[in-house]
Amino acid sequence: xxxxxxxxxxxxxxxxxxxxxxxxxxxxxxxxxxxxxxxxxxxxxxxxxxxxxxxxxxxxxxxxxxxxxxxxxxxxxxxxxxxxxxxxxxxxxxxxxxxxxxxxxxxxxxxxxxxxxxxxxxxxxxxxxxxxxxxxxxxxxxxxxxxxxxxxxxxxxxxxxxxxxxxxxxxxxxxxxxxxxxxxxxxxxxxxxxxxxxxxxxxxxxxxxxxxxxxxxxxxxxxxxxxxxxxxxxxxxxxxxxxxxxxxxxxxxxxxxxxxxxxxxxxxxxxxxxxxxxxxxxxxxxxxxxxxxxxxxxxxxxxxxxxxxxxxxxxxxxxxxxxxxx
Amino acid sequence: xxxxxxxxxxxxxxxxxxxxxxxxxxxxxxxxxxxxxxxxxxxxxxxxxxxxxxxxxxxxxxxxxxxxxxxxxxxxxxxxxxxxxxxxxxxxxxxxxxxxxxxxxxxxxxxxxxxxxxxxxxxxxxxxxxxxxxxxxxxxxxxxxxxxxxxxxxxxxxxxxxxxxxxxxxxxxxxxxxxxxxxxxxxxxxxxxxx
Numbered sequence: 001x002x003x004x005x006x007x008x009x010x011x012x013x014x015x016x017x018x019x020x021x022x023x024x025x026x027x028x029x030x031x032x033x034x035x036x037x038x039x040x041x042x043x044x045x046x047x048x049x050x051x052x053x054x055x056x057x058x059x060x061x062x063x064x065x066x067x068x069x070x071x072x073x074x075x076x077x078x079x080x081x082x083x084x085x086x087x088x089x090x091x092x093x094x095x096x097x098x099x100x101x102x103x104x105x106x107x108x109x110x111x112x113x114x115x116x117x118x119x120x121x122x123x124x125x126x127x128x129x130x131x132x133x134x135x136x137x138x139x140x141x142x143x144x145x146x147x148x149x150x151x152x153x154x155x156x157x158x159x160x161x162x163x164x165x166x167x168x169x170x171x172x173x174x175x176x177x178x179x180x181x182x183x184x185x186x187x188x189x190x191x192x193x194x195x196x197x198x199x200x201x202x203x204x205x206x207x208x209x210x211x212x213x214x215x216x217x218x219x220x221x222x223x224x225x226x227x228x229x230x231x232x233x234x235x236x237x238x239x240x241x242x243x244x245x246x247x248x249x250x251x252x253x254x255x256x257x258x259x260x261x262x263x264x265x266x267x268x269x270x271x272x273x274x275x276x277x278x279x280x281x282x283x284x285x286x287x288x289x290x291x292x293x294x295x296x297x298x299x300x301x302x303x304x305x306x307x308x309x310x311x312x313x314x315x316x317x318x319x320x321x322x323x324x325x326x
Numbered sequence: 327x328x329x330x331x332x333x334x335x336x337x338x339x340x341x342x343x344x345x346x347x348x349x350x351x352x353x354x355x356x357x358x359x360x361x362x363x364x365x366x367x368x369x370x371x372x373x374x375x376x377x378x379x380x381x382x383x384x385x386x387x388x389x390x391x392x393x394x395x396x397x398x399x400x401x402x403x404x405x406x407x408x409x410x411x412x413x414x415x416x417x418x419x420x421x422x423x424x425x426x427x428x429x430x431x432x433x434x435x436x437x438x439x440x441x442x443x444x445x446x447x448x449x450x451x452x453x454x455x456x457x458x459x460x461x462x463x464x465x466x467x468x469x470x471x472x473x474x475x476x477x478x479x480x481x482x483x484x485x486x487x488x489x490x491x492x493x494x495x496x497x498x499x500x501x502x503x504x505x506x507x508x509x510x511x512x513x514x515x516x517x518x519x520x521x
Contacts, residue, residue: 008509012505012509012512016504016508020474022454023451026365028364032360036356036378036382037353041349045356045357
């Protein structure tokens with residue numbers, strides 16, 4: 001507060017004080033400071049943006065009187081900025097890696113196409129394969145070590161979802177041959193449930209002997225009943241044993257499948273009926289000229305019945321659709 | 327007017343005369359006193375367009391005579407230099423001062439359009455400069471050094487090479503004059519000019 005040495009009206013005094021106070025906030029620009037530093041040959045002050053900015057901001061509070069502190073603060077600010085950049089880059093890289101890993105794991109754990117899983121056959125038997133053998137396959141790209149080359153090459157495109165027991169059929173074991181034939185018959189046409197049970201029994205016996213070749217914790221035996229107790233329908237649908245009522249201890253331990261779905265899964269005509277339904281739907285789509293449905297159904301058929309009985313018929317429908325004729 | 331880093335580097339390379347002086351001391355001098363010097367130049371009437379150049383001139387002079395400046399008396403030297411640089415600037419200004427005076431008279435004649443801006447610090451600073459502009463330069467310098475820079479009478483006396491009695495006399499006269507001018511401005515601008 002200024003001592004004015006004179007009797008003045010309070011409002012005039014306040015006005016005069018306000019005018020004088022307004023001068024304290026007046027400050028030069030950073031550019032003026034840099035130019036002067038450059039003229040004086042003080043190159044060390046040219047790049048010190050933090051000093052200039054903070055100096056201008058705090059100048060009104062007497063910051064310029066702290067020369068040493070300001071210089072230290074400037075160097076610390078520059079170092080902190082450089083460190084922040086490195087830390088940011090480091091965390092960005094780490095986040096990218098974690099993201100890639102997470103996406104990969106999620107794709108492996110969760111199937112891409114639940115619909116195809118739901119409708120996947122219990123035992124993928126190909127009539128062209130001569131003898132059954134079981135390969136324990138977990139996730140993508142696992143196993144197939146026991147499958148013949150043609151099967152191993154074709155199998156990854158089927159994109160298996162979870163641990164599943166797949167009957168691929170190399171001509172390996174004589175004891176399995178008769179069961180494979182029975183199984184092929186059952187899958188193709190009208191084998192009875194007892195026959196299917198025999199097939200499964202034989203196949204699971206192979207599984208029991210083969211799953212030991214799988215890595216610990218990944219084979220059939222490595223998955224306990226509890227592990228699949230809450231599994232979704234795709235997993236239970238693909239696994240057969242318990243409800244088939246054929247007494248399959250290994251399979252029971254490994255896959256606790258709901259009886260209802262298991263029974264349907266092993267119905268020998270189920271796959272064929274589904275194929276017939278799809279072909280009928282395809283024909284209807286052709287008649288309606290419903291291209292969207294047609295190609296969706298063709299895709300579904302290819303996905304669900306890569307070795308279907310009615311492939312020739314579907315190929316004919318596809319050819320007609322491509323040619324544009326009914 | 328913008329100056330990029332390359333231009334500044336070129337200027338730094340040309341600063342041969344100061345290469346032999348104590349760079350550390352000069353750096354501390356610049357960092358510590360650049361703002362007060364710049365602010366004092368403004369309050370002593372150096373216009374905005376040339377205040378940066380005049381501030382630079384002050385430090386060029388200080389760099390040239392750095393070896394002559396005693397430790398602890400840098401501020402006195404700088405403010406004395408500011409006083410002389412500002413005085414020279416005022417003398418060479420001529421026509422600009424007349425413009426400023428006419429602007430001040432415009433403010434007093436027609437204060438109404440500016441009523442809404444009066445609470446702004448920039449506006450108050452503009453009025454301050456107009457009031458200071460009407461003070462005699464000697465009184466203005468003493469008022470700025472004492473009231474704005476907070477210097478004691480002895481310090482002002484050392485800076486201006488005057489006796490303390492002379493400084494006290496100028497200080498008293500400067501305050502009286504400033505108050506009268508402030509009262510006039512306030513009366514013109516209205517009671518609510520500054521709250």
